[in-house]
Amino acid sequence: MLPRLAKSSVLQQVRGVSAIANAEPSGPSIKTSIPGPRSKELRQEMDIVHQTTSVRFHVDYEKSFGNYVVDADGNTLLDVYTQISSLPLGYNHPDLVKVATQPHLITSLVSRPALGSFPRTDFADGISHALTSIAPKGLKAVQTMLCGTSANENAIKTAFIWYQAQRRGGLGPDALHLESCMTQQKPGTPNLSVMGFEGAFHGRSLCMLSVTRSKPIHKVDIPAFDWPIAKFPRYKYPLDQNAAYNKKQDQECLADVEAKIAEWKRRDNDVAAIIVEPIQAEGGDHYGSPAFFQGLRDITAKNGVVFIVDEVQTGGGATGDVWAHDHWNLSSPPDMVTFSKKLLTGGYFYGEHLRVKEAYRIYNTWMGDPTKLLLLEKAVEVIKRDGLIDQSRQVGAEFQKRLGELQASSGGKLDQARGRGTFAAVDFPSGALRDKFVDLAISNGLHCGGCGDRSLRFRPSLVYTKKHLDLTFDLLDKTLKQL
Numbered sequence: 213m214l215p216r217l218a219k220s221s222v223l224q225q226v227r228g229v230s231a232i233a234n235a236e237p238s239g240p241s242i243k244t245s246i247p248g249p250r251s252k253e254l255r256q257e258m259d260i261v262h263q264t265t266s267v268r269f270h271v272d273y274e275k276s277f278g279n280y281v282v283d284a285d286g287n288t289l290l291d292v293y294t295q296i297s298s299l300p301l302g303y304n305h306p307d308l309v310k311v312a313t314q315p316h317l318i319t320s321l322v323s324r325p326a327l328g329s330f331p332r333t334d335f336a337d338g339i340s341h342a343l344t345s346i347a348p349k350g351l352k353a354v355q356t357m358l359c360g361t362s363a364n365e366n367a368i369k370t371a372f373i374w375y376q377a378q379r380r381g382g383l384g385p386d387a388l389h390l391e392s393c394m395t396q397q398k399p400g401t402p403n404l405s406v407m408g409f410e411g412a413f414h415g416r417s418l419c420m421l422s423v424t425r426s427k428p429i430h431k432v433d434i435p436a437f438d439w440p441i442a443k444f445p446r447y448k449y450p451l452d453q454n455a456a457y458n459k460k461q462d463q464e465c466l467a468d469v470e471a472k473i474a475e476w477k478r479r480d481n482d483v484a485a486i487i488v489e490p491i492q493a494e495g496g497d498h499y500g501s502p503a504f505f506q507g508l509r510d511i512t513a514k515n516g517v518v519f520i521v522d523e524v525q526t527g528g529g530a531t532g533d534v535w536a537h538d539h540w541n542l543s544s545p546p547d548m549v550t551f552s553k554k555l556l557t558g559g560y561f562y563g564e565h566l567r568v569k570e571a572y573r574i575y576n577t578w579m580g581d582p583t584k585l586l587l588l589e590k591a592v593e594v595i596k597r598d599g600l601i602d603q604s605r606q607v608g609a610e611f612q613k614r615l616g617e618l619q620a621s622s623g624g625k626l627d628q629a630r631g632r633g634t635f636a637a638v639d640f641p642s643g644a645l646r647d648k649f650v651d652l653a654i655s656n657g658l659h660c661g662g663c664g665d666r667s668l669r670f671r672p673s674l675v676y677t678k679k680h681l682d683l684t685f686d687l688l689d690k691t692l693k694q695l
Contacts, residue, residue: 235306236278239683240657241288248285276303279673279680281659289659290683296661297493297525297671298553300591301600305675311590320582327356327579328572335582342589343559346534350545351561356580360524360552361415364487366574367548367560368419371485371518372404373573374566378516384570403481405437407472407517409444411664413494414487414522423487426495426664440472440483444492445500449628450616462504469508473515485518490536493525496664497637499630505540513544518566521546528554529595529674532605532633539632554674556591557584600674607681608633611670614685622692628667636670637663645695652694658687 247255247269254270270284279302281291294302301308311317316334325332332338343354355370357363377383385393385400393400408414408423415421416430422437424430445461448454473483488508492498500508512519526536527549533539537546547566552558557580568574595601611634619626619638628639640646643666650668653660663669672680 235304237280237282237288239288240280240290240687241286242655242657243287244285246283246285246287246289246654248283248287250284254284273303278302278305279676287657289654289657290680290687291659292670292672292676292684293659293661294671294673296553297530298556299673300528300554300556301594302673302675305591305594307590307594308587311587314586317583317586320586324578325582326577327582328575328577332582335585338582338585338589342557342585342592343555343561346592348535348537348545348549348561351549351563353564353567354561355559355574356585357552357558357560358576358578358580359558360522360550361417361420361558362576363524363550363552363558363560364414364520364522365417365419367520367550367562368406368485368487370548370560370562370566370568370574371406371520372402373568374518375404375482375484375516376402403479404484405439405476405481407440407442407469407476407483407486409442409488409492411444411492411495411498412441412487412489413492414489414524426492438481440476442472443468444488444498445504447499447501447630449630458501459503462501462507465500465504466507466511469511473511473517483515483517485520486512487520487522489522489524490526490539491531491632491635493635493669494663496667497630497669498664499632502540505537506542509540509542509544509546512547518547520548520550520560522550524550524552524558525671526635527551529601529604530554530608530633530635530671532601532608534601536632536635556588557581595674603677604633604674607676607678608635610678611636611681614681618685618688618692621689625692625695631670634670634672634676637667640666640668642666649691649695653687653691656687656691656694658684658691 251269255264255267258264272282272284275282279291280288281303282288320332327335339354344352355366357366389400391400392398406423408425410425412424413426414423418434421431421434422439425441443465445465447458447461451458476483509519521537523535523537528534535549548560548562550560559580612631615629615631615636615638619629625640626638630637640649646662646666646668650660650662661669
């Protein structure tokens with residue numbers, strides 16, 4: 213039997229609330245070690261029925277609000293990690309809670325449609341309001357998916373389908389292609405590849421692991437495609453003091469991309485697509501300059517390679533724009549932009565030339581979730597109504613300034629402070645020291661997380677304001693002094 217919500221449930225606490233600040237705690241409150249005794253007990257219970265190797269602590273989501281997360285032991289933490297960068301409006305935003313009580317969301321939930329075959333009567337309207345309204349420049353067509361990994365996976369399939377159609381003069385598969393693919397022979401099963409980058413993360417499915425290079429634990433024991441991995445810039449910071457070095461990084465990386473495209477063509481394994489993150493988030497918050505991405509776009513256009521920009525973690529406003537690639541000033545739009553996390557549903561925008569003409573080639577039972585689309589529609593409305601992108605940009609500028617100051621006063625404990633908007637990171641001398649810092653920060657009431665080998669990343673929600681920033685840096689400073 214499912215447990216009933218306690219009297220302090222989300223609905224009771226947010227009913228009539230007009231601003232998230234009214235429901236937020238006044239600050240962190242630590243009652244036990246983290247994980248505490250109740251979290252440990254719950255983990256033991258969970259371990260009997262489900263894997264728990266990555267569980268940090270259990271969360272009381274009924275008591276978590278705004279920028280604060282509350283764990284099973286009643287510890288309240290300021291959260292600048294936000295479910296791995298996936299909460300646009302923080303916890304239990306009253307506007308989203310209200311949407312969740314409406315009949316059209318309830319019917320979407322209990323009679324979940326197979327969207328590819330039996331979409332709701334209001335599905336097109338939902339797409340228009342939630343996604344078309346924030347579409348990347350030059351891309352209006354969109355396909356919803358379950359998550360970021362499935363978005364990337366199906367974007368790559370779309371790229372392969374288009375690439376092969378070009379080889380056939382724009383035509384669909386003929387009888388020979390259809391017959392030969394069933395025995396995994398040419399021409400129906402071609403040799404094609406996708407280029408990824410050193411340090412990239414695009415998901416953990418079998419296909420995506422062939423373009424993922426963030427951590428070996430994700431890839432070990434898993435067979436992989438023979439696909440090229442190119443160099444990605446590794447800049448020195450501050451950027452204005454290392455311009456010559458960083459420009460050389462761009463040039464070397466772009467030359468490597470061109471060389472590998474040519475090499476794989478000689479192998480009769482054409483690079484059909486390149487997939488790249490604006491910021492290599494999971495891999496350690498590595499950035500590319502506008503010049504690097506402009507060069508990458510020009511290379512893909514010249515070689516007839518589909519250019520896929522993976523905005524699963526960067527899309528949604530944290531970088532000061534809905535899309536991080538808006539900062540690049542490209543000569544032409546990307547061919548596809550994938551998304552998930554802060555945009556609640558997974559999916560990808562694509563150029564009209566990539567529209568798949570045959571049924572069931574891009575397909576699965578659910579192809580997304582209309583309940584997430586309804587929540588996103590409201591989230592987009594709130595983001596525009598409350599000016600949250602502008603707020604993120606302004607708070608982000610102060611965040612970058614304060615992070616640089618923290619590094620300068622850290623006595624060598626911090627290095628390479630970097631970021632765009634509130635999407636930020638800083639490095640420690642070692643992964644072990646970074647991990648120790650994360651544990652100490654959590655014990656002080658600041659929930660944060662690492663990425664890459666030795667980086668600390670910040671991923672607050674869009675309702676993160678100056679008062680939250682001030683508290684964040686008070687807690688960071690306190691924790692550094694304890695390190």
